[in-house]
Amino acid sequence: MAGNSQRRGAINKSRKGPAVGTGGHRKRGLEGKGPTPKADERPNHKKYKMAKAAEKRRPQAPRKRGDDSEWAAGRNSVLELLRADVPVATLYVAEGIDRDxxxxxxxxxxxxxxxxxxxxxxxxxxxxxxxxxxQGIAAKLPPYEYAHPDDLLAAAREAGETPLIVVVDSITDPRNLGAIIRSASGFGAHGVVIPERRAAGMTASAWKTSAGAAARVPVARVTNLTRQLKAYADEGLMLAGLAADGDVSLPDLDLADGPLVLVVGSEGKGLSRLVAETCDVLVSIPMASTLESLNAGVATGIALYAIDQRRAQA
Known part of the structure; x- marks a missing residue:
């Protein structure tokens, strides 16, 4: 009977396709699979396994996320870090480097x-x-361990000393931050507080500029600088902000011999509006010419020296 799919050799025209015959499957099975992969690309080959083993023995590249380590590159940079006693986790040296x-x-x-x-x-x-x-040499610095801002105040009280804390408002140059930390160490400050965002952190450059002082002076990092200043004020500390147009001249700062937070503004804009409004007093450094200005690192050093001298006379 014509069209009867039950006949021997007939084709079933249903949607499920032919019920009899290979339908071309054998033809596809006979098709080639392309060129044979190289020996070091075949997982079961000896050369592939040797290449993988060699790769595991090589130093791994730094992780892009979750790894806050700093890197210093170049012979001069690495040498300066080591001379400044900056902590280094690992030193990487190129094979066959010219040893000058x-x-x-x-x-x-x-x-x-x-x-x-x-x-x-x-x-x-x-x-x-x-x-x-x-230049064939690089150094990896371990991630910096930031202190908690409360630890700075606790350390001063445990030592029986009048608290002196430096708060940095959005300093973006790590060399300025390093200079501030160095001055803080030299004039007896109990620590430095920096904001978490839009500001320099403890990079290799900051470490180097601090000349090792970062190992002696704790640095704390906070998410909200204004809130932390208010917390220090609640603990009885006075807040003095450095500003070119400050109402009080640095030599006349009567708060210098008491519990004090010295707030330093950024290189260009100075103190931000909210931080300036939170300060109890704005202090200016008297200068011979109104055309001259000081960067944040130098200004902090001068202010801390004046505060130290005032405390020594108290």
């Missing part, structure tokens, strides 16, 4: 401090340092 006087001194310091020294290829150093001019 700087490299020999770097390696001597590293051996003396028992630092971890690893060999690395040039492509690996390029990745580690984001293609900086590393």
């Amino acid at each position: 006087d700087r490299v020999r001194e770097i390696l001597a310091i590293a051996v003396d401090r028992r630092l971890s020294i690893l060999d690395a290829t040039k492509p690996e150093l390029d990745r580690f340092t984001d293609n900086a001019v590393h």
Whole structure:
């Protein structure tokens, strides 16, 4: 009967396709699968396994997320960090590097401090340092451990000393931050507080500029600077902000010998509006010419010196 799908050799025209025959499946099965992969690309081949084992032995590139480590690249930069006693987690040296006087001194310091020294290829150093001019050598700094702002006040009270804390408002140059930390260490401040966003943190440059003072002076980081200033005020500390148009001249600051927070503004704009309004007093540094200005690091050093001298006379 014509069209009867039950006949031997007939084709079933239902949606499920032919019930008899290969329907082309065997033809597709006979088609080639392309060129044979290279030996080091086949998972079961000896060369592939050897390449993977060698890759595991190489230093791993720094993680882009969740790793706050800092990197210093170049012979001069790494040498200056080591001379300044900046903590270094690992030293990476290119294979076959030309060992000039700087490299020999770097390696001597590293051996003396028992630092971890690893060999690395040039492509690996390029990745580690984001293609900086590393000259075959780079140093990895451990993530900085920020203190809690309450710890600064607690340390002053435990030592039986009058609290002196430096609060930095949006300093963006890490060298200025390092200079502020160095001055804080030199004039007896109990710590430095910095904002978490839109401000310099404890980078390799800040470490180097502090000349090792960052290892002695705790640095705290807060999400809301104004709120922290109010918290210090609630603890009995007075808030003095440095400003070019301050109402009180630095030599006339009567609050210097009491519990004090010195607030320093950013390099360009100075104190932000909310921070300035939170301060109890705005202090200016008298200068010989109105055309001259001081950067944040220098201004902080002068102010801390004046406060230290006032306290010594009290």
